[in-house]
């Protein structure tokens with residue numbers, strides 16, 4: 319039974335929503351709106367509330383993978399001395415920056431990314447991203463503000479929160495002085511409510527993978543998550559996900575499933591391998607296997623308390639699964655695996671993304687032992703084809719599915 | 727009932743013919759660059775050896791990297807499943823199999839019922855596999871089959887620390903340059919391979935009986951070094967290179 323992907327009826331709406339985001343990013347300067355580069359996990363609600371446009375260069379990194387440009391861009395960065403084991407999102411971005419500089423006069427990333435007026439990294443998810451921002455800030459001589467959130471211990475949440483809240487206050491002051499815009503708390507509350515609504519809708523979307531067979535897979539979710547990353551805090555995200563939830567409800571009513579004849583359900587960590595999305599979706603689909611969950615797509619579940627706008631931002635953004643310690647990270651994975659009733663899990667040991675590849679072998683052993691389900695490791699870069707060997711990867715995945723299948 | 731299994735590996739192509747589960751013909755050929763042609767040749771050879779005709783066989787299972795290059799196969803199964811099956815046939819109690827082939831080393835754990843419970847394979851690098859040994863043997867002007875004899879001549883091995891094939895080769899060249907005796911280098915190489923395969927194996931909880939298969943198991947030098955590395959007793963089947971093909975033929979018999 320050959321796998322056939324069912325397109326979403328709201329596909330066009332998604333495309334337009336994301337195009338609008340890019341158009342606004344590229345037109346911001348012309349409209350006198352400052353552009354701030356932000357990392358995926360950052361209290362962007364503040365920015366939307368102050369009419370500062372948040373731009374996510376990580377998206378460019380992922381898109382460079384999808385469009386198979388990472389190798390070419392990385393090589394530009396590597397010629398400047400960057401290691402080929404440095405995060406390939408960062409290398410793609412740096413390659414674009416240096417590449418444009420090399421072709422004299424094209425300092426604006428050739429219209430592919432908006433130049434930053436401010437750079438706002440946080441180290442909640444990782445350090446490489448912050449370094450990329452630092453280099454860019456120096457290159458363009460623009461101000462940078464780093465939100466620092468060290469590894470979290472449950473026992474120190476209160477002091478951590480105080481530390482992070484302090485930084486939020488400093489961030490607001492920094493934004494006000496560098497842009498001349500004032501933060502209006504009422505406006506912030508509106509944005510927070512929109513953000514909460516979008517997160518809630520997004521999590522309703524993900525729940526459709528709990529069905530057996532699943533109605534959407536991880537491969538769908540990786541594409542559908544665009545607006546929750548870029549547009550959270552804005553009506554665009556709420557509008558799109560409202561329509562998507564409706565469509566999924568229709569799917570459920572007409573019993574439409576993602577993978578016909580689903581036999582195996584798996585968890586996947588972490589980022590997908592962007593240039594090979596279709597390959598993976600078809601590989602698993604053809605083998606009656608659904609990838610039903612991942613911490614990556616389940617990252618956006620904020621519930622803001624608009625009564626305490628700054629405190630709620632601090633509490634929500636000071637932690638992300640990546641800055642939890644080993645055992646807590648394991649618990650988070652286990653919780654998802656249980657909820658989605660998976661038969662096994664696949665972890666990608668991705669040299670590019672060290673924070674997410676840390677201790678994966680040990681995590682695999684601990685989880686297999688606790689849940690009594692098998693896991694496998696794959697080794698591939700999320701973007702760079704130089705670190706992807708299809709033969710050995712396919713061989714491992716086939717063996718893994720046979721192993722699960724034979725025991726079922 | 728006649729069934730056949732073909733294992734088209736990255737280095738060797740192995741085929742077996744079973745009559746009611748009993749081995750009646752087998753062949754080992756270099757895979758070469760044309761897998762389809764090699765598979766066809768191996769197929770004709772076992773039919774001839776077993777005095778059988780293609781029409782007598784209903785199921786033929788292909789395994790190994792080239793398993794999709796066998797047009798006459800009725801089914802493709804991964805090497806992990808086939809090796810586990812074959813190992814279990816020859817050693818019914820086996821709980822762990824370490825297969826060191828041409829480009830992969832694989833460690834397979836079996837549960838008490840013989841199902842694959844877990845497995846690991848070497849990462850991107852080919853150091854610690856048969857290919858690596860072949861490259862080194864070439865640099866030392868030895869046939870791979872002569873390595874184990876050479877190993878016996880040395881009391882201890884030279885230190886080869888690089889885990890990368892390319893760097894290890896230059897390490898070997900510089901040992902040759904320093905005039906280190908060849909047996910000492912060979913023993914050092916075997917220990918380097920054992921250390922690499924050993925650290926892969928230790929990712930799983932190893933249980934005895936433990937079987938070593940694949941072409942590299944024909945080299946006692948590596949087997950002895952690996953046993954020392956793991957501190958466990960290792961069993962080697964009479965024809966370690968055929969285990970995958972045997973498993974494939976047994977799976978064919980089940981179909």
Ligand SMILES: Nc1ncnc2c1ncn2[C@@H]1O[C@H](COP(=O)(O)OP(=O)(O)OP(=O)(O)O)[C@@H](O)[C@H]1O
Nearest residue numbers: 735736737738827828829830856857871940941942
């Ligand atoms: N007679 C021998 N003595 C010592 N070593 C040998 C002998 N014959 C083969 N080998 C070793 O075995 C290796 C090939 O092993 P094998 O035939 O199991 O590989 P394969 O199945 O083709 O590879 P893979 O499973 O990785 O695709 C050779 O590279 C060589 O190092």
Ligand code: SF4
Nearest residue numbers: 405443444446447671
């Ligand atoms: S891929 Fe990993 S290292 Fe790169 S930006 Fe994302 S979290 Fe950071």
Ligand SMILES: [Mg+2]
Nearest residue numbers: 735790827970
């Ligand atoms: Mg083999």
